[in-house]
Amino acid sequence: MFNRFRNWMSRWMTGRYGGDDLTKFLFVAYIVTFVLGLIFQLFEKTLWLGVLMDLLTWAIVLWSLFRMLSRNIQKRWQENQKYLLLRTRFKEWLKLTSHRLRDISTKRYRRCPHCRAVVRFPIKRGVHIVSCPHCAKKFELKIRL
Numbered sequence: 806m807f808n809r810f811r812n813w814m815s816r817w818m819t820g821r822y823g824g825d826d827l828t829k830f831l832f833v834a835y836i837v838t839f840v841l842g843l844i845f846q847l848f849e850k851t852l853w854l855g856v857l858m859d860l861l862t863w864a865i866v867l868w869s870l871f872r873m874l875s876r877n878i879q880k881r882w883q884e885n886q887k888y889l890l891l892r893t894r895f896k897e898w899l900k901l902t903s904h905r906l907r908d909i910s911t912k913r914y915r916r917c918p919h920c921r922a923v924v925r926f927p928i929k930r931g932v933h934i935v936s937c938p939h940c941a942k943k944f945e946l947k948i949r950l
């Protein structure tokens with residue numbers, strides 16, 4: 806019985822996109838909006854937010870199902886690539902921000918205008934000409950505080 810169901814399922818899914826990293830992210834987003842919706846609906850004042858979360862939960866479910874059952878595999882793959890790029894950028898931003906906070910009393914982080922690399926400088930107030938350790942080009946560094 807179960808095997809027959811599985812066979813039928815795999816036949817039905819043939820040629821459809823299925824799950825990917827974006828699907829996993831949407832699943833986590835679904836749980837978050839679902840739980841937030843329950844919490845918000847406990848209180849009179851946040852009831853509207855709860856309803857909004859409910860709608861969002863449904864939108865996420867429908868979008869996930871649409872993506873998994875989609876036959877436009879190329880398009881879904883591209884969406885996933887976009888998601889992965891955003892995720893990488895977000896992780897880099899998070900890492901840089903945590904380093905900035907860690908070094909807030911001793912160092913300043915600046916982006917090199919020539920090669921776009923993020924460079925760390927010791928705090929020396931005022932305007933200085935510095936050279937980038939990555940591309941060796943010079944640029945003006947301003948540190949106010």
Ligand SMILES: [Zn+2]
Pocket residue numbers: 917918919920921922937938939940941942
């Ligand atoms: Zn540079």
